[in-house]
Amino acid sequence: MCVSKTCWTKNTRPRPALAHPIAPFILVSVPRFRIILLLAALGITGAAAQADAPQRVVSVNLCTDQLALDLAAPGQLVSVSRLAHDPKSSARVEKALALPTNGSGAEEVFLLNPDLVLAGTFTDPATVSMLRDLGIPVVLFAPAQSLSDVPDRIAQMGRALGREAEADRMIAAFKADLSALQDAPADRPRAALYYVNSYTSGDKSLAGDILNVAGFENAATQAGISTIGTLPLEQLILLAPDIIIQGRDYPGQSRSEDNFNHPALHALTGTVMAGELTDRDWICGTPQVLNAIRAMRDLRIRIGGTQ
Structure with a gap:
């Protein structure tokens, strides 16, 4: 069987390799203008279109x-x-x-x-x-x-x-x-996202967008953070946001999580500590971010924000 683009025989010119098992019979018995119609009827064109999509x-x-x-x-x-x-x-x-x-x-x-x-x-x-x-x-x-x-x-x-x-x-x-979830409440509480190692997300980030659409001001903006950056604990306390949203606590312990348990953080008055809200719905740019927005809207309403 020939497997190259052209098939060679002794003392002959190269001839095209035939891609379909019935092609030899078509070529000798059917005028050229009918070949395309016959191949289409056999479903060859449809199979080729399906082959364009990856299968594994x-x-x-x-x-x-x-x-x-x-x-x-x-x-x-x-x-x-x-x-x-x-x-x-x-x-x-x-x-x-x-x-x-x-x-x-x-x-x-x-x-x-x-x-x-x-x-x-x-x-x-x-x-x-x-x-x-x-x-x-x-x-x-x-x-x-x-x-x-x-x-x-x-x-x-x-x-x-x-x-x-x-x-x-x-x-x-x-x-x-x-x-349908876009919200513009008159009262926009200030929220701070606070992850391990004191990382936070500003307005120009996926998490920042989630906060904004849910009706919150992002406290990181006041600290000059627009994308991803670190927000020292001392600065976070001075900002005194209405709500602090902490990253999810995974099994095990590390020093990078010490900021979550600092006494100064828990001594803040008038600040709602909302632990572990930044879960799986926040991680990727998929339609699941809508669930994160809904959860944040519900939280804002519960802590006294307007609908």
């Missing part, structure tokens, strides 16, 4: 896990990252549990025989490079920096999976739900 997709990033779980066709996604099975990290853990996980290493992923790998821009560059050197396409997704990035990430995933129509429907639903 592996995700090695928590955020691509969740988008792919929502958009992939049945059986198209064959493995997700280990974090996808962590209920504290993954907003789609129920769906993810139906799939095996991977450790995001190039060798392990290669053995899964994928025709597409979904990764983040912060995925180990050596892993991405090795997979590409092995001939496996890798699509990189940047972290969402704002709510306006969410439709872009959905659209990118739709293109990668060949599921553009499904992505368009998801984008339309997301935009409609987000519009």
Whole structure:
């Protein structure tokens, strides 16, 4: 059998390789203008269109896990990252549990025989490079920096999976739900996001956008922090926000979490301590951020803000 682009025989000119088993009979018995119609009737054109979409997709990033779980066709996604099975990290853990996980290493992923790998821009560059050197396409997704990035990430995933129509429907639903959640209360409490090692998020971040849409002022802005930065405990106390939203406390202990338990923090008067609200719905630029906005709106109303 000839496997190259052209087939050679002794003392003959090259002839095109025949891609379909019935092609020899078609070529000798059917005029050329009818060949296309016959191939279409046999479903060849439809099969080619389906072949354009990847059939074995592996995700090695928590955020691509969740988008792919929502958009992939049945059986198209064959493995997700280990974090996808962590209920504290993954907003789609129920769906993810139906799939095996991977450790995001190039060798392990290669053995899964994928025709597409979904990764983040912060995925180990050596892993991405090795997979590409092995001939496996890798699509990189940047972290969402704002709510306006969410439709872009959905659209990118739709293109990668060949599921553009499904992505368009998801984008339309997301935009409609987000519009319904837009809030402009007269009284906007000041909130401070406070993570391990005293990190915080300013207005120009996904978490900052969530606060803004939910009707809060971001105290980090007063400290001159626009994206991600550190907010020393002393400065946080001087800001005296109406509410402090702490990062989730994971099992185990580290010195980086000491700021959560400092006596000066708990001595603040008039400040509501809202622990562990920044959970799995806040992490990725997916439609699950809508749940985070709803939770923050409910919190604002409970502490006395207007609807």
